[in-house]
Amino acid sequence: MKICIDTHTHSVSSGHAYSTVDDLARGARKRGLKGFVLSDHGPAMPGGPPPYHFSNLRIIPKKLFGLMFFTGVETNIMDDAGGLDLAPVYCKRLDFVMAGFHEICFASHGQTVNTQALLAVLANPLVDAVSHPGNPLFPIDIEEVVKATAKYGKALEINNSSFRIRPGCEENCRRVAQLSRQYGSLLSCGSDAHYWRDVGNFTAAKALLEETGVPPELVINSSLERFKEFVKKRRAARAEVPVKKL
Ligand SMILES: [Zn+2]
Numbered sequence: 001m002k003i004c005i006d007t008h009t010h011s012v013s014s015g016h017a018y019s020t021v022d023d024l025a026r027g028a029r030k031r032g033l034k035g036f037v038l039s040d041h042g043p044a045m046p047g048g049p050p051p052y053h054f055s056n057l058r059i060i061p062k063k064l065f066g067l068m069f070f071t072g073v074e075t076n077i078m079d080d081a082g083g084l085d086l087a088p089v090y091c092k093r094l095d096f097v098m099a100g101f102h103e104i105c106f107a108s109h110g111q112t113v114n115t116q117a118l119l120a121v122l123a124n125p126l127v128d129a130v131s132h133p134g135n136p137l138f139p140i141d142i143e144e145v146v147k148a149t150a151k152y153g154k155a156l157e158i159n160n161s162s163f164r165i166r167p168g169c170e171e172n173c174r175r176v177a178q179l180s181r182q183y184g185s186l187l188s189c190g191s192d193a194h195y196w197r198d199v200g201n202f203t204a205a206k207a208l209l210e211e212t213g214v215p216p217e218l219v220i221n222s223s224l225e226r227f228k229e230f231v232k233k234r235r236a237a238r239a240e241v242p243v244k245k246l
């Protein structure tokens, strides 16, 4: 399986990442990718960017060092109702909107509440994908979450960094992949790079996708065309959401 776009990268704007946008682009080029998504953390992350960071991303060219540049965010899930830390008016301007649990913003409330929060997130038309749903610190009912992901045409992420920094994630990630295959639900594959050398590093995530027999058709970033198609569809869905102007 080829992964052509990195859907999950962080720049210095995230507050605890160490590379510039240009560094990330050069890293992506070195790996032979066709593009990448800049998905800095939402504003509730200590040291994270202010909301205006996300609307100003339009000043960055669509092509960097010959690669496609996609605007994005990894919003923080803030409560058990799936509330996010970035206002809809900002989310609407982006190519790719992820939402994920981070302990610093929302501590795990146990499987029932965590699952309820994710189901609300998946029903939110502004959200495209859930980052690192295999995180063992946030137990969820994986089957329920995969079913909702399939229903709404969203994606669950197989996060390459999880295998290194979230001990015990393998079993959950395997189940996410297996059930996604079973229900025909979409997946994304992201490096979650916080330093340029990690951009496009999908070694462990790709091995898991191959081991579980997930076909490339289910992985939104397995080709540039597939990813562009997904972004187009999701941007159109996001455009329907009524928001207050800034
Ligand atoms: Zn994250």
Ligand SMILES: [Zn+2]
Residues within 6 Å of the ligand: 008, 010, 074, 131, 192
């Ligand atoms: Zn991240």
